[in-house]
Amino acid sequence: MITEVLTANQLKxxxxxxxxxxxxxxxxxxxxxxxxxxxxxxxGVHNTILGPALGGTRMYDYKTEWDALNDVLRLSRxxxxxxxxxxxxxxxxxxxxxxxxxxxxxxxxxxxxxxxxHTLGGKYYxxxxxxxxxxxxxTVRQVTPYVTxxxxxxxxxxxxxxxxxxxxxxxxxxxxxxAYGNDALAGKRILVEGIGHVGEELVRLASxxxxxxxxxxxxxxxxxxxxxTYGVEIYRGDSLYAETADIYAxxxxxATVNDETIHKLKVKVIAGAANNQLANENIHGTLLQKKxxxxxxxxxxxxxxxxxxxAEIEGYGRDQIKTKTENIYNTTLDILNKAKAxxxxxxxxxxxxxxxxxxxxxxxxx
Ligand code: NAD
Numbered sequence: 001m002i003t004e005v006l007t008a009n010q011l012k013x014x015x016x017x018x019x020x021x022x023x024x025x026x027x028x029x030x031x032x033x034x035x036x037x038x039x040x041x042x043x044g045v046h047n048t049i050l051g052p053a054l055g056g057t058r059m060y061d062y063k064t065e066w067d068a069l070n071d072v073l074r075l076s077r078x079x080x081x082x083x084x085x086x087x088x089x090x091x092x093x094x095x096x097x098x099x100x101x102x103x104x105x106x107x108x109x110x111x112x113x114x115x116x117x118h119t120l121g122g123k124y125y126x127x128x129x130x131x132x133x134x135x136x137x138x139t140v141r142q143v144t145p146y147v148t149x150x151x152x153x154x155x156x157x158x159x160x161x162x163x164x165x166x167x168x169x170x171x172x173x174x175x176x177x178x179a180y181g182n183d184a185l186a187g188k189r190i191l192v193e194g195i196g197h198v199g200e201e202l203v204r205l206a207s208x209x210x211x212x213x214x215x216x217x218x219x220x221x222x223x224x225x226x227x228x229t230y231g232v233e234i235y236r237g238d239s240l241y242a243e244t245a246d247i248y249a250x251x252x253x254x255a256t257v258n259d260e261t262i263h264k265l266k267v268k269v270i271a272g273a274a275n276n277q278l279a280n281e282n283i284h285g286t287l288l289q290k291k292x293x294x295x296x297x298x299x300x301x302x303x304x305x306x307x308x309x310x311a312e313i314e315g316y317g318r319d320q321i322k323t324k325t326e327n328i329y330n331t332t333l334d335i336l337n338k339a340k341a342x343x344x345x346x347x348x349x350x351x352x353x354x355x356x357x358x359x360x361x362x363x364x365x366x
Contacts, residue, residue: 022073027053028123029072032116037109039097041116042069044076045124046092049362052122053093054148054306054313055079056129057113057136061100072096074254074276075129079306082299084354085331086324088310093124101131110139118144127160127309130196130253134159148309157312160305163321164273165201167328171301172206172247172271174332179268179294183329186210189245191235191267193217194252195226198273198302202249203230216240217252241265248272250298255279257295262287271296278347285345296332297350303328 017023028045045053055076062068072094080092097113099105117126117140127149128137138154140147150156172190177183189212192199199217207213207230216235217223223234237243241256242264250256254276257265262284270277270293277298278284288295304325311321339349 022070022077024073024077026073026076029069030116030120032113034109034112037106037112038099038104039109039112040065040099041095041097041113042072043095043116043120043124044072044093045120046073046076046094047080047358048091048123049358049365050080050084051089051091052125052146052313053079053091054083054125054127054309055092055094056127056149056305057095057097057132058129059097059099059101059105059131061103062096062098065098068096068098078275078299080358081351081354082303082306084357085300085350086303086307086328087357088306090306090310090313094129095124095126097131105131105136107139110136111143114140114143114147117146120146122146125309125313127305148312149305150312155312157308157321159197160308161197162201163308163325164302164305165198165205166322167304167307167325168198168202168249168251168271168273168301169205170326170329171296171332172249172269174329175269175271175294175296175336176247178333178336184209185247187212188247189214190247190249191216191240191243191245192249192251193240193256193272194250194274195219195222196251198305199249199251200226202251202273203232207232214243214245239264250274250277254298257284257288262291265291265293267293269294269296271301272298273302274298275302281345281347281351285347289339289345294336295346297335297347300335300350301328301332 026046030043032041075094083090125146137149141150152158173183191214193216195215195217213232214235227234241261244266247269248267249272251273254274257277258279307324335349339346
C-alpha cells in the first residue's frame with residue numbers, strides 16, 4: 001500500500017482524480033462548500049461492506065486543500081480497518097473541515113456541515129476528532145440523526161476520548177507484555193506526545209500505574225496544567241524521538257514515525273492514539289521490525305472511541321463498552337504473536353485480519 005504524499009504540482013500534472021496516492025478504492029468522496037458560513041469540508045466514505053461508514057470530523061488549518069484531501073482519504077481508510085479488526089459492523093469514513101477551529105468554527109458552520117452529512121442518508125455517521133468538541137456534535141445533531149459522540153444529557157455516549165485512552169492503555173500493556181514478558185508499566189519511562197483529550201487521560205492512567213511519564217506538546221499552557229495535575233515531567237529538549245525511554249506514545253497528529261525520526265528512536269515499544277502513525281506503512285513498519293521495536297498498530301489500539309460511539313447506534317451500555325475496549329489487550333497480543341510467527345509486521349498482520357473479515361462479509365452477500 002502506498003501512502004506517500006505527492007506534491008501539489010505532481011498531483012495536478014500526473015494524477016487523475018482516482019490516481020491520488022491516498023485513494024485506495026474509496027467508494028465516495030464528497031466536497032462540501034458554503035460561502036455564507038465559510039465551510040469547506042470533505043467527507044470520505046472508504047468502505048461500507050460491514051455497515052455504515054463511521055468516523056470523526058477533523059477540523060484543521062491545512063496548508064493546502066490537497067493536504068486536506070489526502071488526510072481524509074488516509075483517515076477514512078484507517079476507519080474501515082479499525083472497525084473491521086474490532087469486530088464492529090461498521091464501515092470506514094471520515095470528514096475534514098478546512099480551517100482553524102479557533103478562528104472559523106461557529107454553530108452555523110457546524111449546522112451547515114451537518115446538513116451535508118444528512119444528504120448522505122446514513123451512509124456516513126460523523127463524530128468528533130481533532131478540533132471538535134462534544135458540543136459541536138450536539139449542534140450537528142440539530143440537523144441530522146447521523147451523528148454520534150453527542151452529550152450524555154442528550155442521549156449520547158458522551159466524549160469518546162477517555163475510552164480511546166483506556167483502549168490505548170490496554171494496547172500499550174499488551175505490547176509491554178510482548179516486549180518485556182510482563183505488562184506492568186510501573187517504572188517504565190513513557191514519552192507521551194500530545195496531551196489533548198486522549199493524551200491527558202493516558203498520562204493519568206500510566207502515572208497512576210507508577211510509570212514515569214514525560215510529556216510533550218506545542219501548547220505550553222496544557223503542558224503546565226497536565227504536569228501540575230499529575231506530577232509528570234515536561235520534555236524540554238529539541239528531539240523527543242531521540243530521548244532514552246521504554247515506550248513512545250504518539251497522541252498528537254499522524255506520520256511521526258517517518259524517515260527522519262525512525263533512526264533516532266531508542267524506545268522498545270510504540271503504542272499511542274494518533275491515527276496513521278507510520279508515514280509509510282510498509283517502509284516504516286518494516287524498519288521498526290528490523291530495529292526490534294514493538295509497534296502496536298494504531299488503528300487497533302485506538303478503537304476505544306469508535307466502540308464508545310458505536311454504542312449509540314447499537315444501544316449497548318457502559319459495561320459492554322468497557323469489556324469490548326479491554327479486549328483490545330487480547331487482540332493486540334494475538335496480533336503481535338501472529339506477526340512474529342509469520343515474520344510480518346504487526347501492521348500487516350492486523351490489516352490482513354481486518355481484510356479477511358471484510359472479504360468474508362462481501363462474499364457472503366454476493
Ligand atoms: P486533541 O486535539 O484533543 O489533542 C491533540 C494534542 O496534540 C493537542 O494538545 C495539541 O496541542 C497537540 N499537538 C498538535 N501538534 C503537535 C505536535 N506537533 N507536537 C506535539 N503536540 C502536538 O486530539 P485528541 O482527541 O486527543 O486525539 C489525539 C490523536 O488521537 C489524534 O491523532 C486523533 O486522530 C487520534 N484519535 C483520537 C480519538 C478520540 O477519541 N479523541 C480516537 C481515535 C484516534
